[in-house]
Amino acid sequence: MAYEVPQLPYSFDALEPYVSTMTMDCHYNGHHKAYVNNLNKALADHPDLAAKSPEELIRNLSAVPENIRTAVRNNGGGHVNHSMFWKMMAPRAGGEPSxxxxxxxxxxxxxxxxxxxxxxxxxxxxxxxxxxxxxxxxxxxxxxxxxxxxxxxxxxxxxxxxxxxxxxxxxxxxxxxxxxxxxxxxxxxxxxxxxxxxxxxxxx
Structure with missing residues (x-):
């Protein structure tokens, strides 16, 4: 199954005024989507690797064939980073941890x-x-x-x-x-x- 961009847990304007609506739209629909599309393309001929989670892929890049390793590193990393990043932010958030x-x-x-x-x-x-x-x-x-x-x-x-x-x-x-x-x-x-x-x- 191809990797997919996870659903954003809030609307594009939810983090205003700190993160602009346009930034969220471009970041999510442009950059993150491109990382996912490019990762799927890189793994199109490697169903064994495509069956792994993106975290598993980037944890063990030495297991990825050299000819696609850079693409998996860049785009797999981008997918993992952004999938975490969206959850690390929230509206009406901030303050201190506990x-x-x-x-x-x-x-x-x-x-x-x-x-x-x-x-x-x-x-x-x-x-x-x-x-x-x-x-x-x-x-x-x-x-x-x-x-x-x-x-x-x-x-x-x-x-x-x-x-x-x-x-x-x-x-x-x-x-x-x-x-x-x-x-x-x-x-x-x-x-x-x-x-x-x-x-x-x-x-x-």
Missing amino acids: GKLLEQLKATFGSFAEFQAKFEAAGLARFGSGWVWLVRVPSGGLEITSTANQDNPLMEGSYPVLGCDVWEHAYYLKYQFRRGDWLKAFWNVVNWPEIERRFEAKEA
Whole structure:
């Protein structure tokens, strides 16, 4: 069965004024749809690989034939990243996390505000296109990292807890070149219940 773009859990205008309606429309119907179409095309002659989940594919890229590996990495990564990203945001969201996640953020980074500052700094430091992440490393600890293009922490053995898209297509229609403004605005749409769920998930 071909991969499909998952249904968006809110309307295109639901994240206004922080994420513009046009940005959501272009991002979802343009970019994410293209990643899915290109991934299906790359795997058209490989039904054994197409039967795997996109997460399984990108976790084990060495099992993908070399002639389609880059296409699977880029488009499979794009599909996984965006499928998570839509759920990591929500209308009437933001604020702070609670419970064990908040405790570990404070223990790891000093305070929630310090975590936010370090997350934004990592997003600003990513040269060109990519993502900034809060990940759970195999030892169980939390780290802030960033990846180029559509790479995902799953490719490196870490589990993505929170991610922010810092490709220009994620923010340019509203924020132009001001990536820092986008990263600050992002906190207003973070779906902390989903992030807390991911933090406590059992995936490796």
